[in-house]
Amino acid sequence: MPDNEKKVEFEHHVDTSELHSYMPALVGLGAGAFVAAGVIFMLKGFSLQLGAGLVGLFVLLIFIFLGGEIPRWPKITKESEQMVKAGGTPGEFHEIGDVGFPTALFILSEIAFFGGAFVAYFYLRSAYAVWPPEGIHHLDVAIPSIQTALLIVSSVMIEWSTAAVKKGNQTAVKLGFLGAVILGLGFAVIQMGYEWPHLLSSGELTPQDGLFGASFFVLTGIHGVHVIAGVIANTVVTIKAFRNQFDEKNHGFLEAAGTYWHFVHIVWLFLFAFLWQDGLSYFQAAVA
Amino acid sequence: MSKTANPLKGIVNIPRFGLFVITAGITAAGSLGLPETSIFSLLPANILNAIDSSGSVIASEEMHVLLTIIPGFMLAPFISFFGMAAIFGITLGHLVIATTSKVGAVDLLSPLFTFLGLFFIRQYKSPGNFIGPLIFVLVTSLWLSYVGFTVTGLDMLPIMLFTLLSQAGIVAIGYVFYLIAKQVKIFN
Numbered sequence: 001m002p003d004n005e006k007k008v009e010f011e012h013h014v015d016t017s018e019l020h021s022y023m024p025a026l027v028g029l030g031a032g033a034f035v036a037a038g039v040i041f042m043l044k045g046f047s048l049q050l051g052a053g054l055v056g057l058f059v060l061l062i063f064i065f066l067g068g069e070i071p072r073w074p075k076i077t078k079e080s081e082q083m084v085k086a087g088g089t090p091g092e093f094h095e096i097g098d099v100g101f102p103t104a105l106f107i108l109s110e111i112a113f114f115g116g117a118f119v120a121y122f123y124l125r126s127a128y129a130v131w132p133p134e135g136i137h138h139l140d141v142a143i144p145s146i147q148t149a150l151l152i153v154s155s156v157m158i159e160w161s162t163a164a165v166k167k168g169n170q171t172a173v174k175l176g177f178l179g180a181v182i183l184g185l186g187f188a189v190i191q192m193g194y195e196w197p198h199l200l201s202s203g204e205l206t207p208q209d210g211l212f213g214a215s216f217f218v219l220t221g222i223h224g225v226h227v228i229a230g231v232i233a234n235t236v237v238t239i240k241a242f243r244n245q246f247d248e249k250n251h252g253f254l255e256a257a258g259t260y261w262h263f264v265h266i267v268w269l270f271l272f273a274f275l276w277q278d279g280l281s282y283f284q285a286a287v288a
Numbered sequence: 289m290s291k292t293a294n295p296l297k298g299i300v301n302i303p304r305f306g307l308f309v310i311t312a313g314i315t316a317a318g319s320l321g322l323p324e325t326s327i328f329s330l331l332p333a334n335i336l337n338a339i340d341s342s343g344s345v346i347a348s349e350e351m352h353v354l355l356t357i358i359p360g361f362m363l364a365p366f367i368s369f370f371g372m373a374a375i376f377g378i379t380l381g382h383l384v385i386a387t388t389s390k391v392g393a394v395d396l397l398s399p400l401f402t403f404l405g406l407f408f409i410r411q412y413k414s415p416g417n418f419i420g421p422l423i424f425v426l427v428t429s430l431w432l433s434y435v436g437f438t439v440t441g442l443d444m445l446p447i448m449l450f451t452l453l454s455q456a457g458i459v460a461i462g463y464v465f466y467l468i469a470k471q472v473k474i475f476n
Contacts, residue, residue: 141320145317145321148313148317148321149317152310152313155309159310259306262309262310266309266312269381270384273320277320277388
């Protein structure tokens, strides 16, 4: 049976009503409550009752989400496996378009997230006439340079894997993603296992060192969390690759995980420029 | 809804995104991570003196910054292989570098000229054609010369010669790598 016919046949068996879940809105509401708590605390000062209420609401909504979603996971997993057998690609939602669309939407939401973080950083920074503020040590660029090299090589390996899977080269897929996982782990270990402890223990830079210290740890921290998420996603891809679950037609998840990793890489370039090399500091005096 | 209904189709091209990021990363990291090297520290003293007999351009700190070599420009000839994704990637990498420029905000415009120059390389991408890289060198050198002249107010001629040498040198090295890559068919 041709692939197209197989896929059409599969689509008839999917309960598409399950794709229209109210859960994303619920989680969005919970996240909104959590952010609102943070904003209110910054503007009005900390309030235990309000904080506990909003965080409690957030936790409640997350539990509702998990309670509603987890029972559906086995069924969704089974359907994904059926889709693979029928020649389709999990994540390639037949209702929306190819895997590029949901991945691109996710990346756009991440751009909005980091965009917001950078805007907040520059807004707060604009209060200073000189950047970094006096008394702050210039950070050594050797460590981020090594980290950048790790990210570049890992991106190349992922690109190699992505090209290889389309030609059916399974060995390259396995080695490429395995390499990316190791390099990603190396990045995280250098940051959280060496640089941060070194800065904190030597007192060179701590979160208490004014806006620069706080910004440094917040921005590198949220990026570090994204790196760890990317390493987890790439590990899952690697495990699936070693089980030969990708081929010329079925590699949507591999491509999505790779795209996410590339995004994590590009955010890092801006962090390197803004935090280690005082990027855009020539505007400092003008806006202060 | 069919695949053709993807509203981001053609805007966000996932398979080329990796290439875009890798070229941006190499371009940015080459300047942010490596020691700054200007053409002044690479050329022999007699050539420096022949171009700038008064020594005013060589002594200028702004010119040192402007003539700092961007190793990522070695990728420029590879546009013939990589296409628009690499053009955007190198341009973004240059933008990241420009945010850290010691010359000032005017350097934020430099990536626009890089983009323009790279676009010419793509336009003249027939095998062995060096017209594209040549136009890239001219476009970026003219812009750098203009910035150098505006910022320092020094003689235009030595500034132009130094920027031309600087840009031509790095692109020529990239062009050699490009020819080797083409010979061994590494990207086929």
